[in-house]
Amino acid sequence: MDKAIRTVASNRKAWHDYFVEETYEAGVELFGTEVKSIRRGGVSLRGAWCSIENEELFVKGMQISPYEQGNIFNKDPLRSKRLLVHKREIIKMLSIVKQKSYTIIPLSVYFKSSRVKVSVGLCKGKKLYDKRQDIAEKDVKRIADRAVKSLFR
Numbered sequence: 001m002d003k004a005i006r007t008v009a010s011n012r013k014a015w016h017d018y019f020v021e022e023t024y025e026a027g028v029e030l031f032g033t034e035v036k037s038i039r040r041g042g043v044s045l046r047g048a049w050c051s052i053e054n055e056e057l058f059v060k061g062m063q064i065s066p067y068e069q070g071n072i073f074n075k076d077p078l079r080s081k082r083l084l085v086h087k088r089e090i091i092k093m094l095s096i097v098k099q100k101s102y103t104i105i106p107l108s109v110y111f112k113s114s115r116v117k118v119s120v121g122l123c124k125g126k127k128l129y130d131k132r133q134d135i136a137e138k139d140v141k142r143i144a145d146r147a148v149k150s151l152f153r
Contacts, residue, residue, distance in 0.1 A: 003113045008038055010108040011045040016131065018105060018123035024093075026057065026118050027084035028109075033067040033074050038116055042067075043109050050083065050104035050120055052094050057083040059106050059118065083118060093122060100124070 014020070030038075037043070042065035050059050058080045066074040096102050107119040126134075 005110055005112050007108055007110040008041055009043045009045050011048065011106060013046065014105045014107055014121065014123065016126075016134070018103070018121070018125055019130075020105075020107065020121040020123050021102065022122040023107065024085060024089055024120045024122075025112075026120050028059070028116050028118055029082040029084060030064075030116060031075055034064045035116060036069075037064050037067040038109065039111075040067075045106050045109065048106045050106060052090060052097070052104075055087065055090055055094075057085050057090055057093070057104070057120075059083055059120075062106060062109075083120065085120075096122060 044063045044065075046063075048059060048061040048063075050057055052058075060080045061078065062081060063077050064075075065077055093104060097104065102122050102124050105121050105123045107121045109116065109118050111117070
């Protein structure tokens, strides 16, 4: 049976600033009020990154806004959250990050059935000329699509 996937937040800036080499799916260790806030769309990945500490993967800078009816059970919106990934994947990511100057960036937050998942990417930073080249390619594609569309009117 297919599991319903509903994307809550995506980090579009990461795709602009980095080359995404590999992606991993990770669970997130959250509290109940944080899950309720995410269901309402109260999550932001702007400026978020991941770090590996003591062979555990943490996401930092991911903001989950406080749940309105949560009162004393609300947690700090910017606290670091542990990501649940297999140990061998963490070791593989750590070796690549140390050797080749890559970074680990959260790309999207989504629900897979009833569980909150984070898509994490192993990324390498783009230079300014790479960003310009991507923008130029998008412009060319947009112009070509417009031309094709106008031919069939």
